[in-house]
Amino acid sequence: MSLPASPFDWAPKTVTSLIDGAYVAERGGHRLPAYYPGNGEVISELQEADAEEVDRAVRSARRAFNDPAWREMSVEARQAILYRIADAIDAHAVELATLETLNAGIVLRDVLSRQVVRAGYNFRFFAEAISQQPGQVWQQIKDHLTFVTRHPVGVAALIAPWNSPLALASMKVASAIAFGNTCVLKPSEQTPLSLARMVEIINTITPPGVVNLVNGRGAVTGAALVDHPEVDLISFTGGTETGRHIMQAAGRRLKPAAMELGGKSANIIFADADQERALDGALISIFSNNGQQCLAGSRILVQDSIFDEFVDRFVERARKIRVGDPLDDATEIGPIASARHRQHILSYVDIAKSQGATLLTGGKALDRPGYFIEPTAVLAPNNSDRVCQEEIFGPFAAFVKFSDMEDAVRMANESQFGLVGYCWTQNVDKALRVSQAVRTGLMWVNTPMVRELRAPFGGVKDSGLGRDGAAASMAFFTEEKTTTIPL
Numbered sequence: 001m002s003l004p005a006s007p008f009d010w011a012p013k014t015v016t017s018l019i020d021g022a023y024v025a026e027r028g029g030h031r032l033p034a035y036y037p038g039n040g041e042v043i044s045e046l047q048e049a050d051a052e053e054v055d056r057a058v059r060s061a062r063r064a065f066n067d068p069a070w071r072e073m074s075v076e077a078r079q080a081i082l083y084r085i086a087d088a089i090d091a092h093a094v095e096l097a098t099l100e101t102l103n104a105g106i107v108l109r110d111v112l113s114r115q116v117v118r119a120g121y122n123f124r125f126f127a128e129a130i131s132q133q134p135g136q137v138w139q140q141i142k143d144h145l146t147f148v149t150r151h152p153v154g155v156a157a158l159i160a161p162w163n164s165p166l167a168l169a170s171m172k173v174a175s176a177i178a179f180g181n182t183c184v185l186k187p188s189e190q191t192p193l194s195l196a197r198m199v200e201i202i203n204t205i206t207p208p209g210v211v212n213l214v215n216g217r218g219a220v221t222g223a224a225l226v227d228h229p230e231v232d233l234i235s236f237t238g239g240t241e242t243g244r245h246i247m248q249a250a251g252r253r254l255k256p257a258a259m260e261l262g263g264k265s266a267n268i269i270f271a272d273a274d275q276e277r278a279l280d281g282a283l284i285s286i287f288s289n290n291g292q293q294c295l296a297g298s299r300i301l302v303q304d305s306i307f308d309e310f311v312d313r314f315v316e317r318a319r320k321i322r323v324g325d326p327l328d329d330a331t332e333i334g335p336i337a338s339a340r341h342r343q344h345i346l347s348y349v350d351i352a353k354s355q356g357a358t359l360l361t362g363g364k365a366l367d368r369p370g371y372f373i374e375p376t377a378v379l380a381p382n383n384s385d386r387v388c389q390e391e392i393f394g395p396f397a398a399f400v401k402f403s404d405m406e407d408a409v410r411m412a413n414e415s416q417f418g419l420v421g422y423c424w425t426q427n428v429d430k431a432l433r434v435s436q437a438v439r440t441g442l443m444w445v446n447t448p449m450v451r452e453l454r455a456p457f458g459g460v461k462d463s464g465l466g467r468d469g470a471a472a473s474m475a476f477f478t479e480e481k482t483t484t485i486p487l
């Protein structure tokens with residue numbers, strides 16, 4: 001892997017909004033620091049977009065949407081643009097991945113092999129998807145033909161979290177513009193760097209105004225965006241409480257809103273599982289992406305007859321995980337994204353202990369600059385304990401014991417969340433029963449986190465509303481029109 005003399009040279013001094021094809025000029029107003037979580041130092045500064053700047057971004061997207069050259073572009077022409085974006089992302093993969101590591105702390109080797117690859121793939125995927133839109137034609141009513149056409153909705157507000165900026169935001173931008181919409185993307189104020197560069201690259205290919213970027217805090221920039229009357233739909237990924245807030249704004253203006261929210265997913269390990277695979281899967285699902293992922297199998301439910309042995313083996317492996325510099329190829333877990341979030345994660349050690357949990361491993365910050373913590377696991381007495389019910393969003397696993405299948409399903413469903421679930425067993429009947437009985441949007445059996453983009457993805461209960469994926473994204477980002485004509 002070749003990097004410049006200092007990867008920090010890639011971080012811009014200031015990040016401003018990108019509207020109508022160009023970065024806006026620097027000016028006075030509120031600024032926010034962007035940190036490198038690996039040492040806690042400020043590496044860049046964010047110029048916050050106020051309501052007036054958000055208004056300009058939305059109006060730019062509206063102008064671009066009203067231009068028939070974009071809205072009515074042939075599928076082939078739009079596909080060509082999406083493929084060019086994918087190629088450009090691939091060509092800038094090292095730079096984009098480095099910016100993501102510098103700002104979000106995700107291990108560079110992982111961003112290079114996963115997130116940035118996925119960002120390019122998302123554009124290719126939707127380029128393919130728009131060429132395969134199913135048509136609907138009926139001729140049941142005598143002498144009449146009825147058919148359905150799909151039309152882009154308009155200006156999409158796309159709001160992204162900090163935990164995996166490239167992979168998540170690229171999915172939103174690719175699906176919005178593939179179906180003929182224009183958009184305004186608001187990254188998390190904590191992790192603006194990789195997405196600013198991605199939007200800049202996209203703008204070398206798309207007409208001005210098709211993809212705009214605004215930066216700033218949720219309560220200022222985000223709130224102005226979701227409440228803007230010219231925004232036609234909202235796609236949000238983030239925390240459940242923020243989701244509730246945005247749904248209220250969407251409701252006031254009667255806008256469709258898709259919500260990808262938090263999780264506290266059960267990872268059910270039966271005594272008849274292939275234990276080696278289950279162990280690998282459990283470690284990946286809780287510790288990859290520095291433990292900061294909505295899909296984390298953070299509640300590990302293990303059948304009583306193998307409980308002690310499985311937990312011992314998990315702890316032994318967790319203690320060997322290399323935590324450190326996210327730019328180093330040998331690192332497995334990098335820093336937590338912010339000092340505040342590290343405090344949030346560590347606070348759960350005391351919360352767990354106060355409810356009778358045993359600390360199995362970890363539980364402390366690393367004694368070095370940056371926001372590092374030890375991979376942590378606790379043994380919780382009850383599934384109702386806070387450590388099993390609340391989203392910690394870090395490298396922090398909670399183990400609970402179950403007796404049989406009914407017990408496991410009951411515990412898995414005893415949660416406000418319902419994003420994903422994991423089940424490890426070699427018994428097909430059990431796998432089918434559990435996967436259907438656990439109330440989540442997605443279930444992985446004997447495999448962790450394999451994402452098939454054609455299939456719907458999204459949560460139930462407090463984990464979200466709506467789905468993405470080929471057909472689901474088409475349903476969200478287009479409007480159907482039924483036309484009937486006499487023959």
Ligand code: NAD
Binds near residue numbers: 187
């Ligand atoms: P967050 O809710 O704090 O922020 C998400 C985004 O919303 C940020 O860009 C933020 O600035 C913006 N925002 C905040 N308040 C706003 C408001 N009032 N109006 C408009 N925008 C506002 O979440 P986070 O801490 O950035 O991300 C972590 C959360 O995201 C976790 O709960 C995680 O589970 C969830 N997540 C879910 C998925 C999924 O696919 N379901 C994927 C990744 C992350």
